[in-house]
Amino acid sequence: MNQIVLTTLNARYIHAAFGLRYIFANLAELQAQTVVREFTIHETALNIAEKILAEQPKIVGISVYIWNVSEVTELVGVLKQISPELVIVLGGPEVSHPPDLPAVCELADYVVTGAGEKSFYDLCTQLLQRQTPLNRMIEGVSVPLPQLASPYQYYDAEDIQNRICYVEASRGCPFKCEFCLSALDKTAKPFELGAFLDEMDNLYQKGARNFKFIDRTFNLKVKTSVAILEFFLARMDDELYLHFEVIPDNLPDDLKEVLKRFPDNRLQFEIGVQTFDPEIQELISRRQDNQKTIENLRWLREHTGAHLHTDLIFGLPGDTLENFAESFDQLVALNPQEIQLGILKRLRGAPINRHTDEYQLRYNPVPPYNILSTRDISFSDMQRVNRFARYWDMIGNSGRFKITLPTILGDRPFERFLTLSDALFNASGSTWKIALKRLFELVYEVMVGTLLVDSEQSQTVLREDFLRSELKGRLAFEETKPLTKQKVGKGIANKRQKMHQ
Template structure:
């Protein structure tokens, strides 16, 4: 029976716990005494505890992250009520920066901070040998990457069929952007290329077709990036999909030549723009050539088939509604396929926390610790942008409103979409659980009443998008007066021509 259970609560079933597989791979002889059990944040803590307690392990290790800390806390609290003798070990970024620790840390027997592959194994050996250490917090010991056992064999067949497979060609980041925990890294360290590609070959032969690279800076070492891309080009097949996080201002010609070779629906780039404001960039130690970033985004859109997912953050120190609007409008003009509007969150240990008092950064005390107000942004404004971001996901990022969105944004994207967002909230009272057909009707009202778009123009674009959704029947906006006489101006003209021949 396993004496060690490694577990976490994933955000969704499709995700897999990469960190647990690294811990398991590096347990050495203890691997025979261990197993991985994964759950989701939607699972009930009482059900999780019941499954964890089957065969009564001696040690349970939890991976704790910003997205699951509340649920892990509830689970550990229950576990300690019914089985207080079981040793609970916590690890992960949410518990790696003492004394800034969440409440669940008080319930744990041990906490392993930082990288855990070596230290977790050592701690388990001590506990099972009856030599448990007195200190509660164990500092994770770094290990040369070449000494780590590979996690990839521990993706099982179900993972390969149904889940995202995470891979990493390097660890760390040389940049010091203060909102990111990678700012604490000294530099980026690559895994040995031959070994890494050999592991990717095994995964590919097992049927993996969706590879999500977690490298913070995939295009840092261009020769390595090109070698990895060419590896996958040689194995191009239906369903192959690669996700990379890239530095937006670093696309040398050699890399561009390789990117141009990829067919559509095979590449996704997550491009962290975050802000175009030079003053904020300096304040948060972010090095970014804004003009080169724009040039590269234009090139990616025009010359490759890559899906471009660009990130902006609202609520950084020094941010205001006006300068965020300027960054947003500049990014919209570059036409990435998605713009992810992130609301700043407080990460434990992130250097950005040094600005908390000067800029009066006030965060939600509950996870995910989203920013509530700053010196320059009031709570009401922050709420408006939270709604803006949610509606942007539903309307722009969903891809369902390709005809409608340009009419909404026109020549003032931020200002007009903010007005639309305010109107949608006034009409619906919610940003959640809005049925698609109802969203079309709400958009018709908001566009015609708040943006003063003509009813004919609004109907034409909304109908074109509605027809593509596959929804049956007519939305209410399509039943308004005049619609049955002509569903669009083009149809009206066609009807007139038909009547002239009768």
């Protein structure tokens, strides 16, 4: 029997709950009566509740995020019906900004807002000693980083073999981009480098090879970034793979030199461009040198084998279809492997909420609180861009249509792909559950019938991509064409990234 269960619902099994491991690492003597149990949002609330209650806990701590708040609400309701005496404590970003709180907070006994490593321990100590805390809303107390116990030893063999190991060399962010909760941070604070690298070495020796850094600004302190990259270069093998979130306009020569030494497909950079529009950047307090961003993205593509996952956000205050098209076209010209088209979401506590009235920002009332319309973007156009984003992920980001994509985009990428997106939706009625072979055939029909691409040219590029995808059978337009088996390139990158080679 464990007195305390720490749990959450991850988006997918491959994700590991880094925050829970930090909470567990800092429970001191309470660790002996605590267990971490992770689930996914795809499991039923009844099955999850059964597994939690099998531990016979007195306290259940649950991490709540924008991607799992609906499922957590259902789970908490079930737990309280079955075991009303169970003490449920919520924490995480989705419940950390009172009075703007989701309904699940009314079902819980306590809510810890903000940092939880110390506050959750203090709360559990009181509860297990049969003391009643004065407030059910508990403000989290931040602990100086050197005083935090490390979570990395709590990645077990299953995590290391089958999950992503999340790590952080620094915490916080010095920038104030209003769409992001990190805008509430005062600055970025680094962990002591020597101790951090010792922890990374321990993980590596245990077999960890997939490291995802959650630092908001990995390349903020170049000396530290170079030291971390050198550490992994010295341990480079056929399986090592690193993911970093980087600032797009900060790529000095020292950093460039070490990046050039990495083998292809061992680095993934998540690069938040968000918008190239200077007026919107100023409006949302985003400091970004657009010219340096362009130069750095171009340099990374030309001189490194890093996989570039770039981000744009649609629906920001002041956004229109026209200025978003300009940002998209500029980014396409820089040729990153992926462009993630994010739709603005209302994050609780984010400073961008101050623009809601002036720009008539209208959000979905249910998670993930995506924007529905603005002063300058109609609901109809927002729906079109939502579909655009989904089809772009299937066609542009997947790498399946690498040969075909330039023909689709031509010299007006946003305009032509929006036309393709509209026509695909009219033909299929869906952006989901389209078989890949059927998608190739639909794209052919739209290229020829709507984009007016030459039929033979369309067949040629689509056939080459179809063969690269190693799909079986023939496409409807090539029943008499001979097939020659082709394979995608080799490399450590995952299958999606190999398609971009």
